[in-house]
Amino acid sequence: MMSYRSTSEEQHVYTYVLPDNHAPGMHWYHAHHHGATAFQVIGGLAGAIIVDPVDDSIIPPELSNMDEILMILQHMKFDSDPGNGCPNSENFVNAFRPYSYLEISDEIGDTLDVNPSLANTSLADFYVVNGQYQPRIQMRPGEKKVFRLLHAAGTHTLEIEIPGCNIYRISRDGVYRSEPTDAVDVIVLIQASRADIIVDCPRTGTFNLKSTIDPSRDNIVSSNVLRYFQDPILTIEVSGDELTMPLPSQLPPLPSYLSDLQNVSRQDIAGQYRVDFGQLRGPETCNFGINGMLFRGPDVYDHIMTLDTIEEWIIKDTGPESHPFHLHVNHFQVISTTYQDDPNQIVFEIGEWRDTLAARDVTTIRFRTDTFPGVVVLHCHYLRHEDLGMMQVTYIESSHGTATGNHGTDRIGQEAEPNGDGINHSEPTDHELHESDMNSSGQFKSSTYVFFTTVMIVVLSII
Numbered sequence: 001m002m003s004y005r006s007t008s009e010e011q012h013v014y015t016y017v018l019p020d021n022h023a024p025g026m027h028w029y030h031a032h033h034h035g036a037t038a039f040q041v042i043g044g045l046a047g048a049i050i051v052d053p054v055d056d057s058i059i060p061p062e063l064s065n066m067d068e069i070l071m072i073l074q075h076m077k078f079d080s081d082p083g084n085g086c087p088n089s090e091n092f093v094n095a096f097r098p099y100s101y102l103e104i105s106d107e108i109g110d111t112l113d114v115n116p117s118l119a120n121t122s123l124a125d126f127y128v129v130n131g132q133y134q135p136r137i138q139m140r141p142g143e144k145k146v147f148r149l150l151h152a153a154g155t156h157t158l159e160i161e162i163p164g165c166n167i168y169r170i171s172r173d174g175v176y177r178s179e180p181t182d183a184v185d186v187i188v189l190i191q192a193s194r195a196d197i198i199v200d201c202p203r204t205g206t207f208n209l210k211s212t213i214d215p216s217r218d219n220i221v222s223s224n225v226l227r228y229f230q231d232p233i234l235t236i237e238v239s240g241d242e243l244t245m246p247l248p249s250q251l252p253p254l255p256s257y258l259s260d261l262q263n264v265s266r267q268d269i270a271g272q273y274r275v276d277f278g279q280l281r282g283p284e285t286c287n288f289g290i291n292g293m294l295f296r297g298p299d300v301y302d303h304i305m306t307l308d309t310i311e312e313w314i315i316k317d318t319g320p321e322s323h324p325f326h327l328h329v330n331h332f333q334v335i336s337t338t339y340q341d342d343p344n345q346i347v348f349e350i351g352e353w354r355d356t357l358a359a360r361d362v363t364t365i366r367f368r369t370d371t372f373p374g375v376v377v378l379h380c381h382y383l384r385h386e387d388l389g390m391m392q393v394t395y396i397e398s399s400h401g402t403a404t405g406n407h408g409t410d411r412i413g414q415e416a417e418p419n420g421d422g423i424n425h426s427e428p429t430d431h432e433l434h435e436s437d438m439n440s441s442g443q444f445k446s447s448t449y450v451f452f453t454t455v456m457i458v459v460l461s462i463i
């Protein structure tokens, strides 16, 4: 992650050097100022980063022959939202309270007339594609195109369907599968998730890419609070002569740092950690924390890792919501889960590489701390939760003993205790929550909202 704060009058050039073996795929960046992340991302401060391969020949010809369409799905939300959790609590913060365009205009001291159509709040909660509301694209019957879907949001979960067309999944979160899936009915895009899909529509006509709320998925897509309906998000107009285009039989190979970790031996796992999502409830507060704590600031490392080793983490979420666990820097492989309600592995697959996971029950992940030493952030990507404190900082040392921050020293942040097989697969102990816990985070300031004022503070995070 890199951070930079700039005023509206400044420019700053970012230079990134990617290793030659970086996996090709789609990533993204967004504002990440703690306390204002949800508001800024809903305000549109996000974008896509496409990493192309150094050697184009690793892209199979069937795939390189297809047109690609980048589709950045962003949630525009300017109406009121009662929020969820504990709205009567003193510390309750509604990141989604109404912000009219007029209000934002006042905040930035804008002297231009506000477009009356923009001040119309009748359309105040909707998704756009690349900034356009319900755009239309053209395809020919049988033509295959690659849709690169980026869910650049921190609010709801999308359940993308295109009735009448075929969808084949070829990558998730910027990492290719080994081969395309068979045709699937739905792509579940949790907050921050990406999916490259091949789409073809066999017949002429008009077909909608939409987000549905299918009751058959009630058990696997969290609660209705986070689900989203919009029909259409985008319309596909299919006309002209029919095309025949083959699917690729295999996809670009993964680099060595994404080698399969499902069968590594126990002694090759260098570090273990446990991430327990939960809501902290007390008489005067209602916030969302990890391991019973709110975010403690950028200099408190809750877990220390060593470069070029294998980590195994256990992600636990037994509450009614499915918090989208998001890890910066390194993709992780899903190893196992106790979650039984998604036998078709629609939301995530065992063995696939992700950087965002719909946490349910107890799920084990592994990753290799390759190339990058330094600070690694993890957080819930329901960004209102992150703003309320559901975030932690960990650290990768280039060698033992180089971290300069404060390793968490209390019961929070402790590593899982190994049991007989060397790995703790048991459920973490529930934390007893006290008001003192909730107030112990001196870093969390719910009032730290950054508006579109003359000095805009933007913290960009490559994730």
Ligand SMILES: [Cu+2]
Pocket: 288, 322, 323, 324, 380, 381, 382, 385, 386, 390
């Ligand atoms: Cu959350």
